[in-house]
Amino acid sequence: MTTKPFPSELRDWVAGHLPGLDASEDRSWPRSSSRVWRVTAGSRTAYVKIGPSDLDYEREIAGYAYAAAHLTDREAPRLLAADPRLRAILSSVLPGRVVRALPLEPDVELRLFEDAGRLLRRWHDASGPGTDADRAAVRAELREQAQEAAECLESTAPYLAADRLALVEAASKELVGLADQLPLVYRHGDYETRNWLYDEETGRHGLIDFAMARRGVAAAEFVWLFGALWPLRPDLREAYFAGYGRPLTAEEDRLLHLLTVRLGVSYLHNGLVEGREDLVARGRLALDRMVAHRP
Structure with missing residues (x-):
């Protein structure tokens, strides 16, 4: 670069x-x-x-x-x-190193993910109630994602099995309604390991990059972790939610699932349009994982 x-x-x-x-x-x-x-x-x-x-x-x-x-x-x-x-x-400057790709001992990694869940829960709990304008903005955001899923469905249908198609169709139809059922929080918006810091001297977890912070539903914070990491490391998901202090509700789990489906089919669509096999593979993998995990 x-x-x-x-x-x-x-x-x-x-x-x-x-x-x-x-x-x-x-x-x-x-x-x-x-x-x-x-x-x-x-x-x-x-x-x-x-x-x-x-x-x-x-x-x-x-x-x-x-x-x-x-x-x-x-x-x-x-x-x-x-x-x-x-x-x-x-x-x-915040002490520590970026967690993504950082070699960590298993016990340290589990503790770090528990700390990350605990910090995010504090962040969410301080949110206060959202306004009608906040709700309208979230509804518009989810409507755009639902529309994207519908558009990607047309282009990717010949490349998807029936169970994958059904998930993309569900994302295009259910996202807005699910968002209306859930309370709003002030989201970090990009709460993944590239924005976590780990200070080896103190064992502390830190957080950076607030450019995507805005009102939304809590489940949207977990899309990257849910699609890329937790399927391979269920122990890290368990540690994370132990720190977060509560499991997802059924509605949150469904929303998280369909948001990840939307992301996966977007990768697949863009990969096919741009001729990028890496995006095609990423999209297929995300959809395969979502088929395997049905809430």
């Missing part, structure tokens, strides 16, 4: 908040929309990020405020400065 240059205008802005700025290191994810740098000024370090859109920027600023109110500064970074014109966010 090509290293992304540190824009001069951004450098000047950071230097105004971090005097003595002397180094920057690209820490972006391997996608075009990700622009993140670790910056240093003598012994001080921070992260600076350019939000990919105004909406991402606004959500992340709100997410930082929420994290500061409900998580300690060892559990979530703090917002140091922000500029809406640049969509720039300067934040403190």
Whole structure:
């Protein structure tokens, strides 16, 4: 991946908040929309990020405020400065390393997943009631996903067995109604292992990246874990929900199942359109797993 240059205008802005700025290191994810740098000024370090859109920027600023109110500064970074014109966010450095692909002893991994569930439950419990506007936004989001499932059904039908087709059809018809049955929470929105940090010195679990934070249903937080990780590691799911403090309700389990079906058929559709076998394989695997797990 090509290293992304540190824009001069951004450098000047950071230097105004971090005097003595002397180094920057690209820490972006391997996608075009990700622009993140670790910056240093003598012994001080921070992260600076350019939000990919105004909406991402606004959500992340709100997410930082929420994290500061409900998580300690060892559990979530703090917002140091922000500029809406640049969509720039300067934040403190949280101790630890990203959990995804981090080699962990089995007992440490189980404890980490339990801690992750416990932290997310605290995050959700602090949400407060949503508004009618929040409910309408969630309904619109789920309607879009249901429509996507319906559109993907047309393109992928020749490649799917009857049981897979039935699941995609169910996703296209049931998602909106299921969402209306469930309470709203303030979601992190991207609560997966790439945004968890583990501090080996203290054993603490930390959380980063609030660009997708918004109101929604709790079950939507679990889609990546449910589709990619838990089918292979049911022990990690058990530890996670032990920390979360309650199992999913029947309605939440059904919603989670169909949201994951929607994601799987989207991968399959995009893979077929773009000629990408990796996406085709990912989509097929997700749908196979959802057939095996019927709530």
